[in-house]
Amino acid sequence: MVRMVPVLLSLLLLLDPAVPQETQDGHYSLTYIYTGLSKLVEDIPQFQALGSLNDLQFFRYNSKDRKSQPVGLWRQVEGMEDWKQDSQLQKAREDIFMETLNDIVEYYNDSNGSHNLHGRFGCEIENNRSSGSFWKYYYDGKDYIEFNKEIPAWVALDPAAQNTKQKWEAEPVYVQRAKAYLEEECPATLRKYLKYSKNILDRQDPPSVVVTSHQAPGEKKKLKCLAYDFYPGKIDVHWTRDGKVQEPELRGEVLHNENGTYQSWVVVAVPPQDTAPYSCHVQHSSLAQPLVVPGEAR
Numbered sequence: 001m002v003r004m005v006p007v008l009l010s011l012l013l014l015l016d017p018a019v020p021q022e023t024q025d026g027h028y029s030l031t032y033i034y035t036g037l038s039k040l041v042e043d044i045p046q047f048q049a050l051g052s053l054n055d056l057q058f059f060r061y062n063s064k065d066r067k068s069q070p071v072g073l074w075r076q077v078e079g080m081e082d083w084k085q086d087s088q089l090q091k092a093r094e095d096i097f098m099e100t101l102n103d104i105v106e107y108y109n110d111s112n113g114s115h116n117l118h119g120r121f122g123c124e125i126e127n128n129r130s131s132g133s134f135w136k137y138y139y140d141g142k143d144y145i146e147f148n149k150e151i152p153a154w155v156a157l158d159p160a161a162q163n164t165k166q167k168w169e170a171e172p173v174y175v176q177r178a179k180a181y182l183e184e185e186c187p188a189t190l191r192k193y194l195k196y197s198k199n200i201l202d203r204q205d206p207p208s209v210v211v212t213s214h215q216a217p218g219e220k221k222k223l224k225c226l227a228y229d230f231y232p233g234k235i236d237v238h239w240t241r242d243g244k245v246q247e248p249e250l251r252g253e254v255l256h257n258e259n260g261t262y263q264s265w266v267v268v269a270v271p272p273q274d275t276a277p278y279s280c281h282v283q284h285s286s287l288a289q290p291l292v293v294p295g296e297a298r
């Protein structure tokens, strides 16, 4: 269960290194993430879907209200998607997804246990040309089945997945449809969404920077440099001592999906009696030159 927490914390999507973080010129991705639970767990919906454009979540759906809804900055976007129609599509996908999960649980004769299925699929374009796609499922955190569009076929990565493969390939047209989804439908959807989303994904929000100092009794003084409210997420924040780059003691990063901005911080420990000058350096694509903030600023 622990591994699912980042998926469920939809408001504070912690950075997953597998998600493309960099908005290089003309590089965009559309990613759907589905999660199903074999057992009801308190208030968590048994099925959840979310979609991201690059690193920003734009919609969510779950088995409780069965409504696709735009989230974050996409709440303000009009006309990008017919959310009522999308709700029906997501409901159909939910049914297939949960059926697959139940099949696996049955295969392993463990209907008493608590299990989860996780699916990730989508596509990428670069300079308006298709540049990649992916479609893969994970059962209890382990690789389960993956679509290979070159063969094309579903590739079983787990003994139970042979059954799923048989089901999903029962008619040759199913495989052709999966391939067409990744190669045609998904990029077409991404292009359509970009018409409404480029201004969000291409924006350059410069970082604000604050430096704070903290000292607990009996410990080294800590200097924290926080850059916030910036986009895109790629940034370089580091400390120097007397002009030389210092290894940080702690480094962190958060994406606030609601307003589509990042925060990033770096902490250095200053030895007692060290009087050398410390400075925080921040470099970001929105800045003509790095921001430099002295460490002793109060």
Ligand SMILES: *[C@@H]1O[C@H](CO)[C@@H](O)[C@H](O)[C@H]1NC(C)=O
Binding pocket: 107, 108, 109
């Ligand atoms: C599940 O149970 C069936 C029937 O009892 C048995 O044939 C099968 O081998 C079991 N499957 C696993 C994965 O243990």
Ligand SMILES: *[C@@H]1O[C@H](CO)[C@@H](O)[C@H](O)[C@H]1NC(C)=O
Binding pocket: 109, 110, 112
């Ligand atoms: C599943 O739970 C039921 C009822 O609690 C129990 O009778 C059964 O033995 C359990 N099965 C397994 C495989 O643990």
Ligand SMILES: *[C@@H]1O[C@H](CO)[C@@H](O)[C@H](O)[C@H]1NC(C)=O
Binding pocket: 128, 191
């Ligand atoms: C991008 O590609 C699509 C499909 O190939 C095409 O219809 C569209 O006109 C292209 N857009 C640009 C800006 O070139």
Ligand SMILES: *[C@@H]1O[C@H](CO)[C@@H](O)[C@H](O)[C@H]1NC(C)=O
Binding pocket: 229, 256, 258, 259, 261
């Ligand atoms: C974005 O959201 C975060 C977290 O709620 C907040 O700290 C930050 O000030 C917000 N930034 C803007 C520009 O609204």
